[in-house]
Each structure stands twice: as C-alpha cells, then as structure tokens.
Amino acid sequence: MLPWSLGVIPRYPKQEVVKTREQTSRDCVVVGEVANSTPPTDACIPVDDLNKHTLVTGATGTGKTFTVATIVNRLTEGEYSVFFKPLILDWHGEYSSLLHDPEVKDPFHLPITLLSRDEEYYSVEFASQVLGLTPAQEYVLLKSLESLGGEENLNIADLVEILEGMADESAWFRESRLSLMRKLRRLTIGGYKELFSGGDLDLEVSSNKPLVIDLSKIGDLAIRRVYVAAFLKKIFDKALRGGFNSRRLLIVVEEARNLLGRDNYVEILVKMLDEIRKFGVGIVIVSQSPSALVEDVMANTSTKIVHSIKSAVDLEVLDKVVNMTSEIREILPYMDKGEAVLFSSFYKKPLLIRIV
Ligand SMILES: Nc1ncnc2c1ncn2[C@@H]1O[C@H](COP(=O)(O)OP(=O)(O)O)[C@@H](O)[C@H]1O
Ligand SMILES: [Mg+2]
8 A cells, every 4th residue: 555545644854965066056046945954955956957957747736837937036036047048838827927027928929830941841740740630631731832832931821722722632632631621720710820820930038038928818728739839849940050059048838748748749849858958958847747748758857846746646657767765755745835856966865845
C-alpha cells in the first residue's frame, strides 16, 4: 500500500542544503526559500540552466502560475536581467496582473502564418502535425501549394479558395480535399481570419520587459492551440537562424499538454526543444500532470519545480525521471499551495521549498 493512503501525514523533514557548486547573485534566480532549514536559505535556479528548460508541474490551484510569475519577476529585476527577454504564452490571461511591468499583447494584433515558405518548401509537415491531417489530406495540401507562386507566407483564406477550385484526380482526392477544406475553414471564420493572415512575426527583444501574449482573447480552444503552435514554430525557426542574438529568450508555455501532450504533441516542436537550447532559448513548461506529457519533455527539462501532486500515476512518472527521496515522495501529495519540490543542478538532493 502506498504510504499516503494510510492517512498519516508525514512531517516535513529538517532539510540540509548540499550544493553542488557555489552560487553568486549573478548566477542564481531566487524562487523562494528552503523549508525548514537553519540558517534560512534561498532556493535558487541557476541562470545557466534556464536554457536547458524548466518544468513546473502540480495539480490545479497548487501555485504553478504564481511560481512562474515569481521567476519572471526576479529575472527581470536581477543582475542578469539585461540578458533576458521573457515571453509568456498566457493561455488563461492571468499574467498581466502577476508581473511587475509587463507589455501585454492581444494575439489579434500579432497575426501569424501557419504556412510559411521556409527556403524551398512550405512548412507542410508542421501544418499537418498541428492540424492532425491524414497523409491524403497532406498530399492535397502539397498539391494546392504547388499551384501557388512564390509568396512568402500564405493566407489560409486564400488557400481555401484555391482548394475550392481544384480539379479532383480521383474520388479519394475529392474526399480528402473537402475534409481538408473543412479543417482549414475553421481557421478563417469571423475574426480568426485575421489571426492567421500574418507574415513574419515581428518580435521586439530590444528591452527586457516581459511580453505577455494574452491567449484568452482566442475563444476557440482548438484555434488557441494552433496559434500557440504556429507562434512557437516561428520563434524557434528565428532562434535557430541566430535571430535573437542580443538576448536570451525565456518562453513560458502554460497548459503545455495542449502542444506537448502524450497523445497530441506537435513532433516538430518536441524535436526543436533540444536544439534551441544551444541558441539561448529556454522554455518553462507548465502542466498539471507529468504523465500527460510526452516523455521527451520530462527528459528535456533540467530544472523541475513540482507542486503538490495527488495522482499515483503522476507520482510514478516523476519517480522514473527524477531522483526522489522517500521523504519527498511521501510529502508530495500533502504540500500546501505555494510549496514545491525543487529539482535543480545546484543541489545534491531535491529540496522542499516555499515560493516567496
Ligand atoms: N507562493 C504563493 N504565495 C501566495 N499565494 C499563492 C502562492 N502560490 C499560489 N498562490 C495563490 O493560490 C492561487 C492558485 O495559484 P495558481 O498559481 O493560480 O495555481 P495553478 O497555476 O497551479 O493552478 C492563486 O490565487 C495564487 O495567488
Ligand atoms: Mg495556472
């Protein structure tokens, strides 16, 4: 039987903080304090680990968003702040009130393109993954793009029009063409047409002010997901071309299971996670359930901040990827809001911390 099912709430252990190396205020983002330690000790994330990605997880209401906002606020106020640009993909529209001095943008003022011409070819594979196209639908999409000229970026509404006028090679072609049109048309209805009519994302990184994209303005959740995916792809592409040389980006992806979920991940984005770290881009992946995420995400996040987790399945998944102590395992289901376990390369052992 699992220890926490016995109804005995374990007491917090006295914590001894054993560091793997010395830290200075220049290389440490203070996220809170180590619980039950004497003398009182700051809990830190090394600045140099941020581009190796961070996972913030825990059940709903345990303090994930508050924790991320704390990290972003510290990052923009610390000595290292000039090197960073935080970018928050704010799924629920919560960050503008939590950050100290954010620039908040409406996605409708930051239109994007789902299909852009990358050198020789349009990003068909990406669009196919995001929209969940069948191989036949992907083929029809390629065919329709072939009939286009050399436009840099493609407006979805124009594409639907082209598809409408296309001659059918066969019965299956017709069926796939019509179902593809249905999928694409959803992105062109009403105001959404604007959202996907953009060109290159013009992202300003000349200041270290956190940029918050208020995704809650996009009412349709499926479209919100497509927008975030397209947004990330644009940024990753630009980063891989060395486009953000002047600053390191810290990108917060809230409700990450929409893009990086075990059953619906966008493969190109998962693959890029590993590559972009070398280009100074760090991702903070926020999700309530570690077991809902694709395995690569667990493996590809160096720092983990784990708020209270009650599900045995989630605890099992965590147990496989991090070095848990039995004390921590027993505490995890019972932690209060704002308490978390920090797994960081700064410390030899996981630490129970309070986010302050
Ligand atoms: N460390 C903390 N100190 C004080 N209040 C907190 C802390 N963490 C969370 N809260 C509060 O608890 C509530 C839920 O936190 P939130 O970050 O939204 O949880 P989650 O993102 O995990 O659903 C919010 O009202 C938030 O202000
Ligand atoms: Mg939240």
